[in-house]
Every structure is written in structure tokens, then in C-alpha cells.
Amino acid sequence: MNHGNNNSKFLFNTRVIIFYLVPLCLCAFVPFLLIGCSQSKPYIKPYDYQANREAILVYEKALAYEKEGNLELAITEFRHYLDYYGSLYHANEAQLKIAECYKTLSQLEEAISNYKIFVKKYKQSEKIPEAMFQMGECMETANQWQDAVSAYKKVVKDHFSTLWSQKAQERITDILTKFPKASWARKEKIAVRTLVRTMSRK
Secondary structure, X not given: OOHHHHHHHHHHHHHHHHHHHHHHHHHXXXXXXXXXXXXXXXXXXXXXXXXXXXXXXXXXXXXXXXXHOOHHHHHHHHHHXXXXXXXXXXXXXXXXXXXXXXXXXXXXXXXXXXXXXXXXXXXXXXXXXXXXXXXXXXXXXXXXXXXXXHHHHHHHHHXXXXXXHHHHHHHHHHHHHOOOOOHHHHHHHHHHHHHHHHHHHO
């Protein structure tokens, strides 16, 4: 009776099975995981016409909801666009639209948060001065006076030659007028005057 040899053969065969079978299972399972992930947020190639067409339809649907006044649905569709087609055109417009919809809904904290995302993520957009100004308006409406002044000052500093800079200066003046005795308001008044003088010389 060779129980010892049989046990050795069993252990050997078990090790061989584990050595070859486990990698094969992993090879079969990993692609499945990757496919599942890619289906949730697919990468759309710029030359993929069908996928790009679908992206356009999602964006146009969001715009239609916005025009109808269904702003919650518009936000949902704009977010859908960003989630699935954020690497394509209209991504910056979609982000700005989300902020604007929240502003119209008077959900000011959400609006401010989304304006900040837009300003940080799409620094090259020509809409940056307008977005910064609108963010200041949200802060002002929320009685976040000092934050609003800071936002308006940044518009003046970074985009002095634009119409939004002129509007920002007017808003700063209106805010500071509300607090004639506040020390922070007096300091800001001096700071803004200095800023405008400095920017005018450039």
C-alpha cells in the first residue's frame, strides 16, 4: 500500500491545477470587469460619429428642458452629458448651465459650488468673467457680503478690460455702501480703489 505516494501525487496534482487554473480564471474575469466599467462611463472617440451624435442629442435635450423651465430635468441631463461625454465639446457650456439653473432656482450654495467648478476646470473659457460675476451675485443674494466683494474684485483684477469688470465695480460700491461703519468695508474700499488705479495703469 502506497498511501504516501498517493498523497504526494494528490498534492502535486492540486498544485498544478491551482497554478494553471487560477490565472486562467483571472484572465477571463478581468476583461469582464473592464467591460462592465467601460459601460458605465464609456470613452467616446472624437471620430465616433454615432456616439458623438448621441452626445449632441443629450445636450439638446438638456437645452430644451431649460427653455421649457424644467430646470431640475435640465440639470439632470446636463450632468448626464458631463458624466458620459465630458471629454467632448459643450462640456464647459454644460457645467456653466448647471450653475445657472441652480441660480435661477435660488439654490445658491449649489450654484456657487458649480460656478467654482467651472472657473477652476475651464480656465480658458471666454465665459469665465461672466461666471465669476454671477458667482458674486449668488454670494450677494445669500448675504455673503465679504465673499461677494472678493469674487467681484477677482473679476476686476483678472478681467479689467471687460464689461463684467465695470459691473463688478458697481456691485462692490453698492455692497460697501450698505456698511458705512464696518471696518472691513472701509478696508475693502481702499483696496478696491488701489486695485482699480493699478489696473488702469497697465
